[in-house]
Amino acid sequence: MYLGSQLFTDSEYEQRLVRVRELMDRQGLSAIIVTDPANIFYLIGYNAWSFYTPQMLFVPIDGDMVFFAREMDAHGAHRTTWLPDEQIVGYPESYVHRPHLHPFDWVAWALRQRFLIAPASKGSVGLEMDSHFFSPKAYRALYNAIPEWKLVDNFELVNWVRSVKSDAEIQLMRQAGMVCSEAMRAAIDTIDVGVRQCDAAAAISQAQITGTDEFGGDYPAIVPMMPTGAAADTPHLTWHQGTFAEEAVVIELTGAHKRYHCPLARTVSLGKPSKDLDYVANATAEGLNNVLDVIRPGVATRELASTWNWTLAKYGLEKPSRLGYSIGIGYPPDWGERTISIRTEDESVLETNMTFHIVCGMWMDDYGFELSESVRVSPTGVETFTSFPRELIRK
Incomplete structure (x- = not known):
């Protein structure tokens, strides 16, 4: 059980699986293979740094789910997942990092021994083709070992179920x-x-992990990012051992608690900001406030993007990249x-308890503001976290 107790109720886990299977039925899927650690966590609560080796959750349209992981990880999986021991299977250590073998070669045979191949052959079997942890070699192993299956992309099926959060x-x-707030305070105080x-x-990392007296922090899916000075025109830079000068520092970080993430970005000016930076900062702040004013259930995400674009246009500015994206459970990287991206091409409609990171990042030439x-x-x-x-x- 997660840290000694189950994180969500049995009913909530049951409803998650029901929603997943409803989407599976609509897509004509007899089974899905889940490899994204965030999706595995969402469905069965399993939480460990074991995703660097192949693992999967087999989810049939009917019947029991089965979790496959490296033998040493499967042995202790009961520490975090509510799945019964008979539904947790470890593949042999001899399959780890072998050039001519893949763990899913063994997993395919284990599925066959459990008589799970034929039932899943009635429809297609959905794969997480864009998962960070589903490799071409993993696909090849399944394709070669289970010729009965029609393997298709499930188009982030579980991720879409996750997009609307429960109250818990x-x-x-x-x-x-709250953890995020502590981390950002540490950043502003230290820089x-x-x-x-x-x-x-x-200092940021310590605050992220320490959290508050009541809510300890978790490891973040992304390390603190701090594009600085002229390099602030590039969004995803981290840090080095050099010192800060009189310049602008972009800080993007997150608070994580029990794998749920709340990112936040602010920009600190050490010394007097340039006129260009000040101008972009004012435009960006106005744009963000205007976007927040538009958010409510029933609004199309493209309206948020349009509101942002119109505000920037008043200042003679534009932002080619998306304005934000859906957030929740996070694992590296x-x-x-x-799923949902806030851009004019997105057709999604806002629902109560959807959660987003609204990113008003302006990466200019030789300076930036976020x-x-x-x-x-x-x-x-809207509720801000x-x-x-x-x-x-x-400063």
């Missing part, structure tokens, strides 16, 4: 937001002229859910 999940995200970037990163919020779509509008001022922070 929202509470965990609020707690992650200053003459301070080493690595020391600022260390990403805290996004890989301002973001993690939010929940509430029944009447943190409460930092939406402005350029000056």
